[in-house]
Amino acid sequence: MSAPAPPQPTRATVTTIRADGSRQFLYPADVRGRFSRARRLVAGLFIALYLSLPWIRIGGYPAVFLDVAHRRFHLLGRVFAAQDLWLIFFLISGVGFGLFFVTAMLGRIWCGWACPQTVFLDHVYRRWERWLDGDGVQRRELAAAPWSAGKVGRRAAKHAGYLLISAVLTHLFLAYYVSLPVVWSLVRAAPGAHWSIFVFIALATGALYFNFAWFREQLCIVICPYGRLQSVLTDEHTLTIGYDTARGDCIDCLRCVRVCPTGIDIRQGLQMECIGCAACVDACDEVMDRLARPRGLVRYDSLAGLGGQPTRWIRPRVWLYAGLLAAGATAAALAFASVRPAVLSVSRMIGAPYYFDRDSVRNQILVRLINKRPDPVRFTLTVSGLPPGFVVGGNDRPLELAPLQEDVRLLVISEPRAHFASGAVLVIGADDDRGDRLARPISFLGPGTALP
Amino acid sequence: MTPPPPEPELRPHTYDGIQEYNGRLPNWWLWTLYAAILFAIGYWSWYQWLRLGLDGPARVTRQLDEIEAQKLAESAAAHLDDATLWALSRNPVVVAAGRRTFESNCVACHLPSLRGKSENPAAIGPDLTDQIWIHGGRPTQVLHTVTTGVPVKGMPTWGPILGPQRISEVVAYVMSHHHEGEPIVPAAP
Numbered sequence: 001m002s003a004p005a006p007p008q009p010t011r012a013t014v015t016t017i018r019a020d021g022s023r024q025f026l027y028p029a030d031v032r033g034r035f036s037r038a039r040r041l042v043a044g045l046f047i048a049l050y051l052s053l054p055w056i057r058i059g060g061y062p063a064v065f066l067d068v069a070h071r072r073f074h075l076l077g078r079v080f081a082a083q084d085l086w087l088i089f090f091l092i093s094g095v096g097f098g099l100f101f102v103t104a105m106l107g108r109i110w111c112g113w114a115c116p117q118t119v120f121l122d123h124v125y126r127r128w129e130r131w132l133d134g135d136g137v138q139r140r141e142l143a144a145a146p147w148s149a150g151k152v153g154r155r156a157a158k159h160a161g162y163l164l165i166s167a168v169l170t171h172l173f174l175a176y177y178v179s180l181p182v183v184w185s186l187v188r189a190a191p192g193a194h195w196s197i198f199v200f201i202a203l204a205t206g207a208l209y210f211n212f213a214w215f216r217e218q219l220c221i222v223i224c225p226y227g228r229l230q231s232v233l234t235d236e237h238t239l240t241i242g243y244d245t246a247r248g249d250c251i252d253c254l255r256c257v258r259v260c261p262t263g264i265d266i267r268q269g270l271q272m273e274c275i276g277c278a279a280c281v282d283a284c285d286e287v288m289d290r291l292a293r294p295r296g297l298v299r300y301d302s303l304a305g306l307g308g309q310p311t312r313w314i315r316p317r318v319w320l321y322a323g324l325l326a327a328g329a330t331a332a333a334l335a336f337a338s339v340r341p342a343v344l345s346v347s348r349m350i351g352a353p354y355y356f357d358r359d360s361v362r363n364q365i366l367v368r369l370i371n372k373r374p375d376p377v378r379f380t381l382t383v384s385g386l387p388p389g390f391v392v393g394g395n396d397r398p399l400e401l402a403p404l405q406e407d408v409r410l411l412v413i414s415e416p417r418a419h420f421a422s423g424a425v426l427v428i429g430a431d432d433d434r435g436d437r438l439a440r441p442i443s444f445l446g447p448g449t450a451l452p
Numbered sequence: 453m454t455p456p457p458p459e460p461e462l463r464p465h466t467y468d469g470i471q472e473y474n475g476r477l478p479n480w481w482l483w484t485l486y487a488a489i490l491f492a493i494g495y496w497s498w499y500q501w502l503r504l505g506l507d508g509p510a511r512v513t514r515q516l517d518e519i520e521a522q523k524l525a526e527s528a529a530a531h532l533d534d535a536t537l538w539a540l541s542r543n544p545v546v547v548a549a550g551r552r553t554f555e556s557n558c559v560a561c562h563l564p565s566l567r568g569k570s571e572n573p574a575a576i577g578p579d580l581t582d583q584i585w586i587h588g589g590r591p592t593q594v595l596h597t598v599t600t601g602v603p604v605k606g607m608p609t610w611g612p613i614l615g616p617q618r619i620s621e622v623v624a625y626v627m628s629h630h631h632e633g634e635p636i637v638p639a640a641p
Contacts, residue, residue: 012459012473019460021476096476215480222478350613355606362576364560364608393576394560412560412576 015263029136043123047332054175081372091331101321112277166208236303256280318404344438361446362414371401536590541627550625589636
């Protein structure tokens with residue numbers, strides 16, 4: 001039995017959407033070659049990284065543990081509290097500018113080599129599909145074949161595998177948020193003991209299953225905004241995958257079309273659907289090797305390079321994006337360095353700004369401390385910048401704060417009235433038992449002080 | 453090369469020399485639109501037609517009522533009577549909690565011994581262990597003094613800072629140094 005004719009890609013249409021709007025499924029053929037090997041290696045490293053982060057422990061906590069329940073975020077041994085959420089701005093802008101830079105230089109290298117959608121689709125789900133149902137032609141034949149007991153069995157096995165993989169991935173994904181021991185205890189408990197989590201996991205598993213079993217390249221082509229940005233981020237000197245029209249020795253074997261996971265014909269030029277996976281490069285090289293012709297009819301090159309011009313790597317766009325990236329990275333580094341493990345705020349106590357009688361002038365200062373560390377911390381309050389004669393009451397005992405606890409303490413600071421002079425600034429310090437120090441200034445007020 | 457399939461039809465309009473193809477949306481995309489329409493009909497029926505769900509203002513009113521109820525429940529602690537406060541002052545758990553709050557916030561003026569000016573004439577706060585009371589010595593009066601403060605003399609308004617529960621605990625701690633029925637000597641203000 002022969003497979004039905006595969007689709008004919010054109011530049012004007014999306015291959016996977018037929019003229020009547022229905023879905024054209026793709027059955028990309030296997031490909032071997034240097035880029036496929038390298039891509040598989042990179043994908044293996046990424047999958048190992050994604051799956052091992054919850055298992056690696058740094059400083060007593062998983063390397064990445066986004067503990068939403070306690071609003072505490074562990075990243076590679078550092079702990080962030082909900083108060084530090086503003087750092088996400090710098091993280092996202094840094095990643096964004098990094099993507100600008102990489103895209104201007106190397107095109108959609110992220111999509112083809114590192115994006116979780118590609119990594120898990122090409123190297124997990126499609127591997128399982130390939131192992132069960134064979135190469136592209138066999139899969140297309142099976143899809144076109146009438147329903148039989150054998151086909152039902154094969155399909156049931158395939159989708160059961162997809163569901164199993166999705167469930168495993170979802171549970172490991174959940175471990176990023178609740179940690180592995182909690183995942184394990186949730187798995188062993190009856191669903192009725194925690195319905196909301198059970199339903200969430202079921203829905204997330206369903207979403208992953210739908211995405212990787214059916215939706216696939218539609219995410220890259222229709223949903224993901226990054227592919228659309230390519231046309232403004234890249235230019236004729238950006239590294240892309242292209243077809244050397246000048247060579248003119250294409251034998252029209254369509255091998256590059258058969259292996260394409262988004263269903264385009266790379267010979268028609270750079271297109272929005274191209275995720276830069278280099279499957280067509282390997283496919284063409286293999287054919288050229290067999291024909292004893294030089295490799296590189298389809299190759300990684302810039303549009304300028306494909307047109308016979310030299311590729312200019314350094315150009316204004318690259319400077320601009322590199323400058324933005326450097327600025328973003330610097331701002332992010334400064335922001336992350338400024339995060340302190342506690343919050344100290346100092347304010348004047350409700351009531352009069354100061355009290356005085358014949359002998360003394362008194363200020364009452366409310367100190368508020370929040371412990372952002374994951375364990376209890378003991379703070380010692382100090383008041384410095386005092387001229388002689390000051391008396392401080394209220395700080396003779398350290399302040400013990402449980403994780404995320406917040407407490408206030410009243411400091412009563414008085415000075416003999418005869419010594420009082422305007423303009424004294426006190427520094428309220430909080431030293432914790434880990435050697436960290438926070439400090440805030442506050443002015444000492446009294447009769448005749450001009451309020452700032 | 454194999455002959456390419458025919459180009460899709462072009463829409464008639466032209467803007468700045470740009471024309472667009474008359475391609476169809478993917479069907480799955482249209483289904484998300486249909487699903488959203490169905491959801492909107494269901495949503496409208498639920499809230500606007502059958503009125504089974506609470507509408508916005510009603511929901512806000514309900515939430516405000518819940519906050520109000522919670523506040524009332526909390527302030528029940530602030531409306532404690534003398535007998536209850538005396539009972540709290542004999543409860544070691546409450547007294548220990550009150551002691552922690554006292555040591556964080558009150559010792560600056562009243563000293564850890566609670567004896568204030570009696571122990572050290574330079575201290576700011578009066579003695580809380582003797583039977584002389586400036587602002588009333590019944591537990592509810594002490595509670596009132598702590599909550600509203602005596603701003604002219606520097607006793608802060610603790611109500612908004614500590615909240616009713618911690619205030620009742622700290623009053624219980626102070627009253628644990630006294631006995632029900634002991635004499636109360638009003639002091640000259």
